Amino acid sequence: MSTTFDLDGQPVPFQPGDTVIAAATRAGHTIPHLCWDPRLGPSGACRLCTVEVNGRPAAACTTRALAGLRVACQTEPLQQRRRQLLQMMFVEGNHFCPSCEKSGGCALQSAAYAAGMTGPQWEEFYPQRAVDASHPALWLDTNRCILCKLCVRASTELDGKGVFAIGGHGIHTHLIVHSPSGRLADSAIAATDEAAQICPVGAILPKRRGFAVPIGERPQDTP
């Protein structure tokens, strides 16, 4: 029996239990994503990894790899959908990249460049959420949070602390810090925790380390 599926015309081997994105990544392919991390259970939050599976849209991070699947990732309609998703994420938060410490190392910014996003086509929301700078080594700006839940899952599944959660509904959905005061300083988080380092954007950042890497040498700068 075949143990491969087809990704954009190329056979991709998989192991029992693999998702499409896990097998494709292991084989050296790139499926755009923001909320997937191979160390964590899938979330399906960002939808950026949406591909076409046998002609129908599906999230590659939650779709089980099966023999003979036909998966399309690099089509213009999918790229257009990714640009729209990214534009939604940009207008929902305050993503002022020119003044953000994560610029050049930000997965959201990098995905937008890769998808050819030139600018949001909708009105900005301009949220006014409080910045939490209470922790001695970390600070949290949820105006940049894309609700990927990576910190939530990392804190629970890797750190065993459960520092973060997602609360609220609809546009009021937001990140919660589990502590008596709701502030980072009163939580169990440490700067060495996976949850403190996994944020793909500039929402959870270490203090006193901003703008350390010269432009041109940042992780996602192109040569």
Ligand code: SF4
């Ligand atoms: S703070 Fe960062 S890691 Fe946590 S949900 Fe928001 S964007 Fe994701």
